[in-house]
Amino acid sequence: MPILSEIYVYPVKSLAGIRVAHWPVDHKGLLYDRKWMLIDSDRQFLSQRRLPKMALIKTCIADQQLILSAPNQADLALPLQALDGDDIEVVVWHDRCIAKTCGDNADAWLSDFLQTDCRLVYQTDDDIRKVDPNYALDSDQTSFSDGFPFLIVSENSLNALNQAMPLAIDMIRFRPNLVVADCDSYAEDTWRRLTINDIGFRLPKPCSRCSVPTIDPLTAETGKEPLTTLNRLRKWQNKVYFGQNALHDKPGSLSVGQTVLIDEIGEPQPPLSPP
Incomplete structure (x- = not known):
């Protein structure tokens, strides 16, 4: 059974994040x-x-x-x-x-x-920034994220990517909010709906990756990986993908170790076979 293994909060867009054991969820995503x-x-x-x-x-x-x-x-x-x-x-x-x-x-x-x-x-609590209506409900909101309140990645997706590269990188390079353990690599590509601690999540769109994962968070130096390997293994329509954007149905709280219930699956997005 998949479990929630890591939670990351990024108070300031594009600055270093905080790894937490439990955290409140409000109507815009993880609090702050x-x-x-x-x-x-x-x-x-x-x-x-x-x-x-x-x-x-x-x-x-x-x-x-x-x-x-x-x-x-x-x-x-x-x-x-x-x-x-x-x-x-x-x-x-x-x-x-x-x-x-x-x-x-x-x-x-x-x-x-x-x-x-x-x-x-x-962003004040009263300011409303809606999510792209092509992928969201009218009630869905986010703060200053690139577009969605959550990014979900599985541990084994990173393990598979690291095995395919000449170096190993840490999950923080991909700046996820929620990391899931005890599932197959790239299982999240097929997830459409899941529930964690009674909070429902919808996963409408895979996450296309920019250059940020090539930046070493300890030194701020930029390299070629993981984009070189992602271009080889995870490219579709001239973009590379890793992780899934997600929306949530209501506020609540999340804690590491909670069960991740997979409520609905579909065809892989992007339509790639696991490497």
């Missing part, structure tokens, strides 16, 4: 997941695709604060529930959202470490 985001002078979101050094900024949630840490920098602490900040329109891919600024100190701290002008913003 991608609630904050860096933007450039054009108010476009920033990510490791453009600034690999973002991988070196660690995040922590403690004492009702978001704490950012980076090499040779004093920690930056921000309130989880900020009551001020200016409204600002920001762009996440094709979506325009209203966010709030986090203040000059946060902007200076991040700009100094990344050596580029940037600002930190957060």
Whole structure:
């Protein structure tokens, strides 16, 4: 029986995530997941695709604060529930959202470490960012994720990929939210509906991968893997795929070790045979 083996929360889009044993789920996904985001002078979101050094900024949630840490920098602490900040329109891919600024100190701290002008913003609880209606219900929401509130990957998918590569990489390269153990490699390609702790999940779309998995999260150096191997094994319609995007039906909580009930399966997405 598949089980939930790892949970990851990414408070700030494209910064390092937090591995947790249990975590609340609200209507937008894991609580605080991608609630904050860096933007450039054009108010476009920033990510490791453009600034690999973002991988070196660690995040922590403690004492009702978001704490950012980076090499040779004093920690930056921000309130989880900020009551001020200016409204600002920001762009996440094709979506325009209203966010709030986090203040000059946060902007200076991040700009100094990344050596580029940037600002930190957060999504208020009242702001609604809907998921692509081609794959979601009208009620589905997300925060500043690329498009979906959850990314699900199985442990054995990574094991199979590592066996096919000249090096072994860690799951964190793929930035999943939920990792599932005790199932076949790429079993998640066939999952359409599943339940964990009475929360229903829909898996409408496989996750196409960009260059971020090639960035070593410990050094921010970029290599060729795993994209070279994914291009050989997991390519479809000129994109490579690893993991499944997911939507959830209601709030609740998740804990490592919980059973993953596979409620519905279908043809593999993408339509690839397991290597």
